[in-house]
Amino acid sequence: MEIDKETLEEGEIFSPRFNKDGLILAICQEEKTGEVLMAAYMNEDALRETIETGRAVFYSRSRGKLWRKGEQSGHFQRVKRIFTDCDQDCLLLKVEIDQGQCHVGYKSCFYREVLDKHSLKKTAEKVYDPKEAYSKEAGQSGKQS
Amino acid sequence: MEIDKETLEEGEIFSPRFNKDGLILAICQEEKTGEVLMAAYMNEDALRETIETGRAVFYSRSRGKLWRKGEQSGHFQRVKRIFTDCDQDCLLLKVEIDQGQCHVGYKSCFYREVLDKHSLKKTAEKVYDPKEAYSKEAGQSGKQS
Numbered sequence: 001m002e003i004d005k006e007t008l009e010e011g012e013i014f015s016p017r018f019n020k021d022g023l024i025l026a027i028c029q030e031e032k033t034g035e036v037l038m039a040a041y042m043n044e045d046a047l048r049e050t051i052e053t054g055r056a057v058f059y060s061r062s063r064g065k066l067w068r069k070g071e072q073s074g075h076f077q078r079v080k081r082i083f084t085d086c087d088q089d090c091l092l093l094k095v096e097i098d099q100g101q102c103h104v105g106y107k108s109c110f111y112r113e114v115l116d117k118h119s120l121k122k123t124a125e126k127v128y129d130p131k132e133a134y135s136k137e138a139g140q141s142g143k144q145s
Numbered sequence: 146m147e148i149d150k151e152t153l154e155e156g157e158i159f160s161p162r163f164n165k166d167g168l169i170l171a172i173c174q175e176e177k178t179g180e181v182l183m184a185a186y187m188n189e190d191a192l193r194e195t196i197e198t199g200r201a202v203f204y205s206r207s208r209g210k211l212w213r214k215g216e217q218s219g220h221f222q223r224v225k226r227i228f229t230d231c232d233q234d235c236l237l238l239k240v241e242i243d244q245g246q247c248h249v250g251y252k253s254c255f256y257r258e259v260l261d262k263h264s265l266k267k268t269a270e271k272v273y274d275p276k277e278a279y280s281k282e283a284g285q286s287g288k289q290s
Binding site: 009010011012013014025027029033034035036038039048051081082083084085086090091092102103104106109110111112113114115116117118119120121122123 | 156
């Protein structure tokens with residue numbers, strides 16, 4: 001459905017604009033603390049399932065399929081509220097998490113600060129052992145959370 | 146420079162991974178309140194200028210050129226800290242703003258909540274009049290902030 005700019009920006013019709021690859025950006029923010037946790041893409045199915053189930057589902061571009069966050073690691077994201085931006089090509093998910101959610105073992109994926117053009121500094125500690133989380137289920141590749 | 150997965154994820158070398166279009170995603174969050182303001186893309190020049198000047202610069206895909214946020218509207222973003230995510234294909238900018246920064250007139254671009262698959266609800270009030278902000282300089286098209 002094509003809608004005009006004013007309706008898109010000022011209206012109250014949800015009209016998510018997927019890009020040419022059928023994807024829309026989703027930013028996840030912890031509702032309680034405001035901490036930005038990660039960003040990923042959703043296709044139409046992932047967005048529908050997220051709204052219907054209240055659990056964050058993305059589309060994995062590397063694996064070419066739906067990525068039900070937490071399916072392997074147990075680190076689900078419970079989606080409390082969803083917001084859209086002005087031109088409806090980006091979503092903001094306010095979520096609850098149990099512990100960490102980054103596959104490297106940190107709570108947020110943004111655990112390093114950029115100091116200058118070439119260097120980073122870690123600003124957080126790991127909150128879980130990813131090796132343990134991803135080996136829970138035998139036969140799983142353990143590649144992503 | 147190609148670096149291995151462990152260095153990329155656990156190291157302290159800043160190695161931003163631009164996509165096939167030469168862009169990297171940047172999320173802007175108000176440092177003081179934690180409010181997520183917007184998301185946009187940077188190319189290498191935009192990132193370099195952002196780091197060098199401390200003002201957020203993006204790459205406008207629609208206009209095909211650098212987008213110095215605030216150049217027209219005066220609503221600059223002062224970048225206090227920058228973080229990178231685990232696989233270094235997304236940046237998080239902690240910024241200071243004066244007032245609004247969304248071109249529609251709101252503080253954040255995320256001023257509408259998704260109620261269900263089809264409808265939105267406004268959750269914020271405008272903080273400035275975009276018509277006024279974009280007409281400050283004669284001869285400007287006033288298209289973007």
